[in-house]
Amino acid sequence: MAKFKVLIDPGHGGKDPGAVDNGILEKDIALKVSLGIKARLEATYEDVQVLLSRSTDVFLELKERTNKANGAGADILVSIHCNAGGGKGGFETFRYTSASANSVKLQETLHKAIMSKLGGIDRGQKAQNLHMVRESKMPAVLTENLFVDVAADADRLKQASVINAIIDGHVQGIATYLGLKRTKEDKPVTQERDINVPSKWAETTWKEVTDKGFFDGTRPGATVTREELGTVVSRLLKYVDKKG
Template sequence: MLKVWIDAGHGGKDPGAVSNGIQEKDIALKVSLGIKNRLEADYENVQVLLSRSTDVFLELRDRTAKANAAGADILVSIHCNAGGGKGGFESFRYTSASENSIKLQDKLHKAIMGKLGGIDRGQKAQNLHMVRESKMPAVLTENLFIDVAPDADRLKQTTVINAIIDGHVQGIAAYLGLKIKTVKEDKPVTQPVTTRDINVPSKWATETWEEMTKNGYYDGTRPGAMITREESAIVMNRLRKNILKLIAGVDGDIKELDERLQEIEGEKRT
């Protein structure tokens, strides 16, 4: 079983490049998860391991240490670029890269450009941690520019994200000589996996969320998080008290009405 290590750059408290409504860490994670899904679904004898599968922060040394300990056959670190004028795609190997790293870069770069198109900034060498400290052939890809408007517009398109994923998959498969499965596993491989920020309400729920928070049913935090039975009990009890107020009226005795309701509920249980 061949092992491919995919490193989604940045994450957690480190968003990477941020511009035009996009965070680098989110694109890197989408692409990384997509590569894992498609490689394992479409090819034989390959296992894809990830530095991160969620929005968490990892030190660079931890990323390469884990990849080295796992005995990965290759490493590909996924990033987006910034500060590049006209934008485009480029890839990096270490300044004193092995022959196999150079071959991996060539296969990846050509496959990604073939799928992505646009400006080719070339195959480059640089003293980057991810390609320097990895014991296996390693390449870092910079997939378009977050701060270049035309590139950012492309990165917002599912078809472009899929093209980036497909290019990585094709390049990795070509380098490793992977064989396509005759019968593919039943996995959702047509769309990249997406994640959401639990601290931001969905657009369709924003108005209702704000209204419920204003009325005291929720505290306004973590709108996208799963609700526990304890939390649902609190919300239901708040609703119950408001209904009692409505029944009792402004001048009604809410405490007396609540006690009577509890008596009725007790009688039903007995």
């Protein structure tokens, strides 16, 4: 059983498209981002289960959404939206007007992580009397991910790299807030070489210098000390003298 439960709420859906402009429906972006967060968070981190208020294009009342989160005993709730009517556009987050200290911490952590990935205009961390952050019994934040009615933002929302940045920002923020551990460490894979076997590219040369007595043929892959190098130079000088 997962140690942490995260409720991701894709805003709007079904008969409620949310904000619509520049060929973008808010409900579609919200669902795409939410599904991405669930897949990436569960694949990358241990002990976390991501629940979705909706996983398809269906309509849910606001109360149904918070009831799902409260009934599931979610540790945090993040509601995903796009914005409209914002002039120059940008990114912003919301908590409840009298939010708990943990909600404030979640907002700060999420906001910072998403902005670091997304870039652009930072409209700030705000407080508002919104149902999703008011009626949830756990730390809750609502994110407004760019403006569909601002041409520059709309163009960005049509780019897969920007959607990925939004997803990654949410994943990083949630993982940081909950203190999640990665499923595996990102360490480079190294292979120990056998020092007694010459590398393929050096086989011919190694045989040549061994046949001429510069090396004794042992440990071709080992490092050379200064005194061993001195021995090789001495042998080389004797070889040159013979040839002279």
